[in-house]
Amino acid sequence: MANKIGVLVMSYGTPESLEDVEAYYTHIRRGNAPSAEQLKELKGRYKAIVGGVFPLRENTDRQVEALQAKLNSGQIQYVCYQGLKHARPFIEDGVEAMVRDGITQAIGIVLAPHYSVMSVGTYIKRAKEKAEACGIHMEFVENYHMHPELIDVLSRRVTAKLDEFEETGAVREDVRVLFSAHSLPERILAMGDPYRDQLLETSQAIAAQAGVESWQFTWQSAGRTAEPWLGPDILDTLRELAESQVKYVLSAPIGFVSDHLEVLYDLDIEAQQLASELDLRLLRIDSLNSDPAYMSVLSDVVRTKANQLK
Ligand code: FEC
Numbered sequence: 001m002a003n004k005i006g007v008l009v010m011s012y013g014t015p016e017s018l019e020d021v022e023a024y025y026t027h028i029r030r031g032n033a034p035s036a037e038q039l040k041e042l043k044g045r046y047k048a049i050v051g052g053v054f055p056l057r058e059n060t061d062r063q064v065e066a067l068q069a070k071l072n073s074g075q076i077q078y079v080c081y082q083g084l085k086h087a088r089p090f091i092e093d094g095v096e097a098m099v100r101d102g103i104t105q106a107i108g109i110v111l112a113p114h115y116s117v118m119s120v121g122t123y124i125k126r127a128k129e130k131a132e133a134c135g136i137h138m139e140f141v142e143n144y145h146m147h148p149e150l151i152d153v154l155s156r157r158v159t160a161k162l163d164e165f166e167e168t169g170a171v172r173e174d175v176r177v178l179f180s181a182h183s184l185p186e187r188i189l190a191m192g193d194p195y196r197d198q199l200l201e202t203s204q205a206i207a208a209q210a211g212v213e214s215w216q217f218t219w220q221s222a223g224r225t226a227e228p229w230l231g232p233d234i235l236d237t238l239r240e241l242a243e244s245q246v247k248y249v250l251s252a253p254i255g256f257v258s259d260h261l262e263v264l265y266d267l268d269i270e271a272q273q274l275a276s277e278l279d280l281r282l283l284r285i286d287s288l289n290s291d292p293a294y295m296s297v298l299s300d301v302v303r304t305k306a307n308q309l310k
Pocket residue numbers: 011012013014015025028029042054055056111112118119120182183184185222223224225255260261262
């Protein structure tokens with residue numbers, strides 16, 4: 001193993017400004033520009049979120065910085081590089097930066113714990129192609145959805161919010177815990193993709209550790225395309241829960257690790273608004289962001305992968 005290992009830390013990416021949203025959206029749509037109406041709608045969602053217009057950029061910066069510090073508490077020198085899927089620095093830019101620094105061996109990891117060929121798989125494909133073209137030997141962490149420290153920190157997040165429900169008069173057992181993740185086109189199931197099963201495994205493990213019996217899994221943030229996406233969507237699930245007399249709901253978006261649009265808008269604004277119309281009390285677990293426990297999970301899986309480098 002080389003004594004300096006590059007780590008390509010990959011994340012979704014977010015625009016840098018409202019003017020940048022069109023180029024970002026076009027990139028997500030594989031080069032097809034959105035209509036004026038679609039663009040206005042997406043800009044509207046960014047304008048509505050709290051905590052800054054594009055919090056994902058700062059959150060990713062902090063995560064990469066914290067991971068770098070955590071990794072370098074050992075003997076091997078690790079150098080972290082950012083590689084974003086839909087914004088600068090792109091995945092390919094991150095690999096080029098490694099080349100400039102003389103890196104010959106590297107690990108690639110995505111800031112998303114569950115594997116789908118349509119999510120993590122596409123990050124890995126791009127990084128692998130670029131690394132091969134540049135002569136870098138890169139190995140990849142494909143998932144870490146059952147890492148004990150991840151299950152532990154998420155269980156603690158769930159327990160903390162159940163305590164909050166209790167403090168305000170709810171009976172703990174009456175709270176329905178709703179685990180969720182980004183939906184994907186339904187066709188992934190026919191492809192034998194592990195995404196859904198991995199998400200259910202994580203949900204089950206957290207529920208068991210937190211002693212939660214009343215839970216279910218639901219999807220969120222489905223794309224605006226014509227083909228069917230995995231459901232039920234969280235908004236429909238909330239309507240069903242209200243109909244079956246559930247009053248308290250705890251949202252646990254376990255497929256995401258940062259505060260960003262899909263959490264701050266889709267859950268904190270859109271789902272919250274519906275919950276209040278349905279007279280449901282909805283709380284959400286705090287995102288991991290750069291929590292030291294999450295950094296510990298990432299550094300552990302990166303080090304384990306690095307040990308496999310020759
Ligand atoms: O805060 C931000 O600026 C970025 C928030 C953001 C995250 C995110 C994560 C995932 N996505 C995944 C799949 C898809 C597929 C399509 C798609 C479309 C969008 C659009 C926006 C967007 N996504 Fe995203 N996603 C985020 C934002 N996503 C904006 C475009 C408008 C819309 O549909 O809402 C459909 C692409 C297509 O048209 O073909 C598929 C998956 C994740 C979670 C894993 C990961 O982080 O990579 C899967 C954060």
